[in-house]
Amino acid sequence: METTQVLCRREGRVGRVTLNRPRALNALNLEMIRGIHSALTGWLDDPDVEVIVLDGAGERGFCAGGDITVVHESARTDHGIARRLWREEYALDALIASYPLPVVGLMDGITMGGGIGLTGHASVRVVTERSVLAMPEVAIGLAPDVAGSLLLARAPGELGTHLALTAGRIGARDALVCGLADHYVPAERLPALTEALRPYGPKAADVVAAMAEAPPAGAADLADDRSWIDACYAADSAAEILGRLRARPEPAAAAAAEALLSGSPTAVEVTLRALREARSMATVAECLVQDYRLSCRFLEGPDLPEGIRAAVIDKDRSPRWSPASLTEVTPEAVDAYFAPLGPDDLRLSPPPAAVLAWSDHSEAEPTRNR
Template identity: 45%
Template sequence: MTDTASQTDEVLFDRIGSAAVIRLNRPKALNSLNLAMVRLMKPALDRFAQDDTVSMVILTGEGERGLCAGGDIRVIHQLGKAGDPDVTRFWREEFPINHRIAHYPKPYVALMDGIVMGGGVGVASHGRHRIVTERTRLAMPETGIGYVPDVGATWLLPRAPGETGTWLGLTGETVGPADAIHSRLADICVPSERLPDLVHALGAMEPGAADADVRAVLDRFAVAPGESRLGGEQDLIDRCFGFDTVEEIVAALERETAEFARTTREALARRSPTSLKLTLRLLRLGRDSSSLVECLEREFTVAEEILKHHDFYEGVRAAIIDKDRDPKWSPARLEDVGQEDLDRYLAVGHPALFAEHRL
C-alpha cells in the first residue's frame, strides 16, 4: 500500500500500509500538547479502532528533538492567571485520551524518540508497545514547576520496581532508555536510525494482527538498552524512598554517603515543598488504587486546586517564562506544609471525568 498523509494543523495522520500513524506536529514547541491537538487525536483514535483495514496505531513526533515535551503549560499559566473559568478544559479532555490509550482495542505503538516528558509519557507509556531509542530522555518533571505528576502517572509510577517510581515522581529527574525500561514506562530499545524501517515493517502486517505478532516484529529491531543506572541504585532507592513522608525520605538520604544520594538530595531541595508532599501522597494512594480511572480522577482534583495557589504560577514563571530557574516557593520549607494543607487539594469539587466509570 502506498504511503499517504493528510495534514490537520498540529497533528498529522498517515497510513503506512495497514498502520495508522499519528504524528504530533509542533516541533518548535517539542510537540507539546494543546487542546486543539487533543481534540484531533480523540476522533482519530475512535476512527482507527473501527476501521477494519487498520492493523494498529503508531504514535510519533515530528522534528528531531522528541516525541512530546508535555502539555502546553504556558497556556494553562496564562488562563489561570487571568481567572478563565475554562482553564481546566485541557486536562478534562486530555486525561480521557490517556485512559483510551491504556484500553485501546488494537495494538498501540509509541515511538519515544528524544524528549518524552509529562503529557508525552501519558500518550506513550499507557500504550502496549513502548519503544525507546538511544536518544530518549524521559521525565515527569512536575514537582519542579509547582505541579504534580498527572496523565495517570500516579497509576504507572507505583508499579515500577521497588521505589523507583517514587524517585522519578519526586525528583523529576530525566532518565535515558535503559532506566525508562527498568521503570516499566517502556518496553524495548530500537536505534533511532532504524525507526523508519520499523514503521514500514509494522505497516506490512495484515489487519487483525495480534499484540504477540507486533511484538515479534519489534523484537527483530530491538537492541540492548545498556545498563540501568536506577537498577544499579535500586537498593539505595528502596532504602530511602520507602517512607511515607518527604521529611523521612530526605533524612534517609542524608544518612547515605553515595554520590547518587547527594545528587538526589540536591534535586529534591530544588522542588516545590508542597508539590513534593502532594506527589508522595498521590503516589501512595495510587499504589493502593484499583484502576487508572481512580488515579486520573484524583489527579484532576489536585490539579484544579493547584491552580488556586502560588507555586504553579511561580514554577512556570521561573522555568518557562523568565527562565531564571530560581523559583521562590511558598511555603519554602517542607516542615511548613502540614497534612491539613494537603487535604484541601484532595477535596473533590467538580463533576467526574469518567461518569461511565463510577468509583
Template identity: 45%
Template structure:
C-alpha cells in the same frame, strides 16, 4: 511521519494510513510537540476513526522534529488561564486526562516511538500504550515538582506501580532517565536502536489487516536490542532503601545518611522543588498503590488540579521556568515543615465536576 515516506494530512497533528497501519504524528517540532487542546481533539478524532475502521490493524504514534516525541502540555496556557480564572485550564486537563485513559484501554495495538524528550503530557500519550518503544535518545521525565505541580496524565498510576521505589524517586526528583531506566521503571517495553527505526516503521506499515497484538509484539522484538546501561541498575538498592518512607522528610534524612554521590544529588535536587508539590506528590503516589486502575488515578489527579490552580507555587514555578526563565522560584510555603496535613488534604477534595461519570 519522520520514519516513513508517506502522505499525511493535518497541521499540528498529522494523520493518515499506510497499509493496515493508522498513523498519528505530533507536528509542533518548534516547541517539541507540546500539546494544545486542539491537538488532543485531533488525536481523539484519529483514534475514533482508526478504532472503527476494519482496515486498520494497529496505530503508530510519533513526534516530528529531531528534539523529541513530546515535551508536555501547553504550560503557558495553563498559567494564563489559571491566573485569569477562566475555565480553559480545567477543560484542557479534562480532555487530556480522558485521552490518557482512552489510550490505556484502546482495543487495537497502539505503538509509540518515544524518541528524544518524552516528558509530562508526552508520558501521558506513551506510558499507557500497548507497545512502548524507547530509543537511543529517549529522555523521559515527570518534572512537575519543579513547577509547583505534581506528576499527572496518569503518572501517579505508572509511578506507583514501578518496581520498588523507582517511581517514587522519579516523581519526587523529576530527574530525566534514559531508555534502560525507562524500561526498568515500566515506562517503556523495548529498546530499538535509532538505526533500526526506519526499518521497523516500514515493517509495521506492511502488517496485514487481521494482525493481533502478539504479532505486533513479535515484529517489534525483531528490531529490539539491549539498551545501554542506565543509573537504576547500580543504584536500585539505594533507591529502594531511601525512598520507601511515607514522608518527604524521612526520605531526605535517608539520602543524607548515604555515602553516595547519587544520593547527594537526589537530595539536592529535591530541595530545589516546591515543598508543597513534594508532599502532595508523595501522597498521590502512595494512594496510587492501592488504586484499582488507571482511571481512578486520573480522576484523583483531576481533583488535585482544582487545588493546584489555587496554589501560588504553580504560578511561581511556571514564572521561573517558562515566563521569566530566571530558574529561581520563591516557594510558598518555603519549607517542608510549613506544609501541614491540611495543605496536602486540600488536594484530595472531590472535584465539583468529576472527570468520569
C-alpha cells in the same frame, strides 16, 4: 478534526499519528489533543486499520508535555482554560489505555509529562538512544498527572518515588528497568519498524520485539542504586526522605536531596501521597480522576504559576514557593488536595461503542490495562 499540528493518516494497516510541533518539542495543546482523539475514534470504525503508531516530528523529542504557557495564563486569568485542557487530555489518555487495537508509542527523544500520558499507557512502548523520559511536575509546582503516578507507583521498589520527587530524567536503559518502556530500538531503525508494521497490525508486539535490541549501558544505572533508593524513599514523609538522603554516603543520594529541595514543597508532599494512593489503584481511569483533583487544586494555589514563571516565562530558575519548606506543609493542607471536587470532578465518558464491541472480538489483540 483537521489540524496541521497533528498528522493523522493510514499507511497500510497502520493508523499513523505524528505530533507536528517540532519547534515546541511537540508540546500538547487543545487542538492537538482533539485531533488525536478524533483520529483514534474514527479508526475504530475502519476495518483496514489494525495498529496505531504514535510518533513525533523532528529529532529532538516525541513530546515535551503539555503546553504549560497555556496553563500559566489560565492560572492568572481563567481557570476554565486549563480545566478544559486537562479534561480532554485525560480523556485521550484513558482512550489510549483502553484502546482495543495495538498502540505502538515511539518515545524517540524528549518524552515528558503529557508525552508519557500518550505513550506510557500504550500496549507497546519503544525507546531509543535519544530517549529522555521524565515526570518533572514538582519542579513547576504541580504533581505528576496523566496517570503518570500510576506508572511510577508500579516501578520496582521505590524507583518511581525517586523519579517523581526529584523530577529525575532517565534514558532508555532506566526506562526499561522502571517499566516505563517495553523495547529498545535504535532511532535509525524506526522507519524500518514502522514499515514492518504496515502489513502485520495484529502482530505488532511480535514485530517490535523482533527488531528490539539490548540498550547500551548508561553511565549510572538506577538498578545499581536500588539499595539506597529503596531505603530512603520508603519513609512516610518527604521531610523524612530528605533526612535519609542526607545521611547516605553516596554522592547520588546527596544530589537527590538537592533535587528534592528545589521542587515545590507542597508539590513534593502531595506527589508522595499520590504515589502511595496509586499503589492500590487498578485502572488508569481511577488515577486520572485523582490527577484532575490535584491539578485543579494546584491551579488555584500560588506555586503552579510561580513555578512556570521561573522555569519558562522569566527563566530565572528561582521560584519563590509558598510555603517555602517541607516542614511548613501540614497534613491537613495535603489532605485538601485530594478532596472530591463535587460536581466538577472528572467524569470520564464510557468507552466508544466500537471499543466495547472490539472488547468481545476474539481476534483482537488485547491491550494491557496499565
